[in-house]
Amino acid sequence: MTHLDVSNQFQFWRWLNQINARSTQPDRPGQTRLVYSPSWFAAQQALIDFGTAADLVTCVDDIGNVYLDYPGTDNQVIATGSHMDTVVNGGQFDGLYGILGGLQAIMNLKQRFGRPRHTLRLIAFSEEEGSRFNATFTGSKYYVRQEMPPTILTDINRIDFSTARQQAVKQLLKLPEVQHFQPNLPTSFTELHIEQGPRLMTQHATIGLVCGIVGQRRYSVDVIGATNHAGTTPMHLRHDALQSAITLITKLRLAAKALDSELTFTVGQLSVSPNVANVIPGRVTFSIDIRHDQSSILTQFEQQLHTLITERPDKAIKCHVQQWVNDLPVKLDARLLTMNRQITQDLGYPTTTLVSGAGHDSYILSQAVPTTMLFVPSVGGISHAPNEQTNPADLAAGIDVLTESLRRQAY
């Protein structure tokens, strides 16, 4: 069989640049496309324009997911896609590659084979990163369960989730040719994504065949001491929330290391109050993100976390922990994995089979429908950063494999 001819009709790069241009700001590096923000809205709007220009049926649901359907002859649906949001100062491919690669794959099939048996559906999920509100995968969770996240959610500017959601969705529904309904679940879901890690590169693989996804838990820890004057309070009379938080984080990092070398432990967010040079901090809040493919390891860490926050030499320091993510490890669909492995062999791409260290929309979809994932290499394993990069040939290879995978499923 022959590779996809990318010399013509390869619109992927034009689409990518148009959308990323809308989420680049002069004063901050990389892409910042937080859910329901102006740059996010501009991106979903652009995608809808691409879809309607290609005669796809366009629809938006109440959480802001965008669906582009190329209708088939029966009522089964073969879906692909990823998320439209990014982290703060993120890269140009995380999420967006799966959306525009999926659109390119559907365009390739439309051009070469015409109307499919099963409907081909591209999905741009509204949110996956949890970078604006303390909730993740809200787009894909809504699609499979029709559940809204808790209404109390607010961002750092105290804007609440539902207000932001309603305004953004209302604007999207004003666009021409956009329908408003909740599409049925697909027969299968295939997600194309960058690896965001170093393994494909180190193993010289072009395509990563994903057999499962790690479980992850996130916590918010509050350390409350006593604000006081930095010059007049003797060291032994202080209740310094930052120094207590530092001691706690150090113990937690050592506990994670001792537990399992594959367990990842990250404190990505830390804020100090009042955060002034000559004032002893009275309060510190920080996040914990832990991931592993075995729930038992995550549970053991969580037990140690609860033990360590109660072990405080200074009883005047109060400490609270709140969990806001608890996602179990999952296995992806075996049949689709075998099919994709066969495709990569037929097309002659070197592959590796791996567990994903990152959560993905596939994590949620796999709980409802047969789901599979394809990875392409990330240069230097760098992601969630402005210098996130993938070689153009690898991006084309991923779209090539996805195109053939969707063809075998939908025709």
Add this chain to the structure above:
Amino acid sequence: MTHLDVSNQFQFWRWLNQINARSTQPDRPGQTRLVYSPSWFAAQQALIDFGTAADLVTCVDDIGNVYLDYPGTDNQVIATGSHMDTVVNGGQFDGLYGILGGLQAIMNLKQRFGRPRHTLRLIAFSEEEGSRFNATFTGSKYYVRQEMPPTILTDINRIDFSTARQQAVKQLLKLPEVQHFQPNLPTSFTELHIEQGPRLMTQHATIGLVCGIVGQRRYSVDVIGATNHAGTTPMHLRHDALQSAITLITKLRLAAKALDSELTFTVGQLSVSPNVANVIPGRVTFSIDIRHDQSSILTQFEQQLHTLITERPDKAIKCHVQQWVNDLPVKLDARLLTMNRQITQDLGYPTTTLVSGAGHDSYILSQAVPTTMLFVPSVGGISHAPNEQTNPADLAAGIDVLTESLRRQAY
């Protein structure tokens, strides 16, 4: 001799409440009166109103210091006062007590003894805390040296110092009866202030006689690592700026402790970038504040700081330190100290003699003119916090001693 009768003509509380009401915000506890902010302007404006209502000669200089003169029969000047700015979420007495206590003392003398031999001058210095810009004592430094701080200073909102200064001063000079000039230096300066520490309380002293002020140095430390994905980057391949900063701060705290038990070491400000739960921090910036009454101890710590930032196991982490405060320890005027000690004995107030752990405007004034300080107790030693408190009887006692001290100097 008799105590000040505070039963009538005691306007201090009315003034205090009027000014603090202007720097209280519904969404944040305590007083926030950052230099040149709307609440700061409202406070200086209110003080000018109090002064003109009392027939004092009112003048503002180019940095926003407010001077209220009760003219004497010769051209010598006896000055008192303190600073009008606060820290973020500060208390109601830090700085403001010395201004309104000083105004009350001058009103007491005006009412009982009329025109003095030497001019009595109340000074409300524009800024002392360094809470908005990375510069401290800009008000008193300008008065004694007529020097502006470096023009490159900007606040967290990127507003630069000189723009903020010029706008605020321009507005103050529009007020009726406000003159615009740079007053001459006084013959002496007496500052009334809350202790902001626990020593007067623990020693059951009503008045603290301050013999000197500690030296202090402040630094800003930048730790630069590599931003990356929290799930897909193995622990051993990370360059986590926050974990490196935590290790460095822990070593610094232990170094300070080993050096001298009287050395204070505070990290009051710490910011993480990009500060998102699922992203490994790429950059951390934090402040260091150290204080001691011996320069040699501060210098030894500084040497260890420079050694420790170069000792990094992970060479991919870059670390920079910048010093932005270097104030030497000072001794205050011995003659005025002796006179104040005599006054407290004559009035029967229990006292203690101490070195101030906080910098004060007196620190700057003492380098130009004979300077003395009077402390009153801080309940629980708490300051730079919303629950900063001093007993009303102690506040009255401080004003009583200041009134007599100014009388002996000016009449």
